[in-house]
Amino acid sequence: MDLEKLKVFHVVATKGSVYKASEKLNLAQSAISRSIRLLEESLETKLFVRVQSKGMTLTHTGQILYEKAKEILKTAKEAEESILDHNKDPSGVLEIVGTHGFINNWFMQHVPEFLEKNPKIRLSLIGSTHLTLANSSADICIASFGSEGPEFNKDYLWTIRYKIYASKEYLKKFGHPKTPAELKNHRIIVYSKSSNFGVRHDNWLLNFGIGPEDEPHDPYMYINSTDGMFYAIQSGLGIGAVVEDYVQPSNSEVVELFPENGYKDIHIYYWYRSHMKHSKRITTLLAYLKQKINAKSLRILDSTPLSFDN
Structure with missing residues (x-):
């Protein structure tokens, strides 16, 4: 099948008229009509019918060809772009x-x-x-x-690691949890469902350290950004998880909890x-x-x- 004739057919079918297709392709209407006629002859079927108020309308076989033509032309364009792109500098x-x-x-x-x-x-x-x-x-x-x-x-590309933190001020006021189960007695800050992340959070901290039959930890506060989470932790509002890079070595006010297994890799x-x-x-x-x-x-x-x- 001639790819150029298929392209002409696709444009006529999309535009709904030979006139509009001629404008799109910058070809004479007679050339477009001839291309359609030759394609119909090669396939031994009628692809269009002329409707007074609707212009060129696809027949049943025309509709089948139209769906296939979209795939064929898309693949041909992708192949052409790949070859041209491969043979020159990145552009x-x-x-x-x-x-x-x-x-x-x-x-x-x-x-x-x-x-x-x-x-x-x-x-x-x-x-x-x-x-x-x-x-x-x-x-x-x-x-x-x-x-x-x-x-x-x-x-x-890389892995982001979320770790569990609390401020020294918070731990002094509410105590230092020694086991994950003790988090039930603490203020847990988690990410809200509307968080604007390029990563998917499942608020794993709510289920950290509990059994399959146990209820998740009760959240004390929801926050929709990592910046907000870090500042909430640093301010002593509760225990939360942030990307480990947020906590600078010079920040002596924030303490990591459960360093052995209290993390989530994304x-x-x-x-x-x-x-x-x-x-x-x-x-x-x-x-x-x-x-x-x-x-x-x-x-x-x-x-x-x-x-x-x-």
Whole structure:
């Protein structure tokens, strides 16, 4: 089947008229009509019927071909883009979805260097906690969760570890829990369901140290950001979990609880579309991020941790 004729057919079917298709394709109407006629002859079937008020309407077999044509043309375009991209320097627009915290607090400081090394790449950065590759036009998503399935690939980037903390002021006032079971007698601060994270929280602290038949710990307060959680802990409001990088070695007012097993690891991935697996834009950015991660530059100016908040 001639790919060009299939493309003409697809545009006519989408636009609903030869006239609109001619404008879209910049072809004469006679050339478009001839292309449709030749396609119908090769398939030995009628693909369109003319309806006075609706223009060109697909027949039943035309509708079948239209659905298949969308898949074929999409695959052909992806193949062409992959080959062209593979044979030249990294170039074009990269649309990246990440949380506002990731985009603003960490990635932006590396953008100048990345673009200087790759002058033909243009970046489109989207701060969001609900967008994935499945519900956006993005090329890349940086998050702990994404879009599963054969259309998407992922590469591991790094692991965020949440640990349990309380302030010395709180422990002096309410006592130091020696076992996880004693948390039932303490003020537990957890993340609200509306938390704006690029990671998925299950408020594991509520179930930490309890048996399968026991009731979860009763939350004392809900907070929807890591910044808010850290300051609540530091202020002595209760016991909570934050990314370990939030607690600086110089912060002597905050104490880690249950260091042996009181933590939760969350893995962060680099999600991208399967057909872009060999795209130099995709592989170049992935290599750059991994280089920075391996160089342990996950902290901003050696003082501010990588945040996945909004």
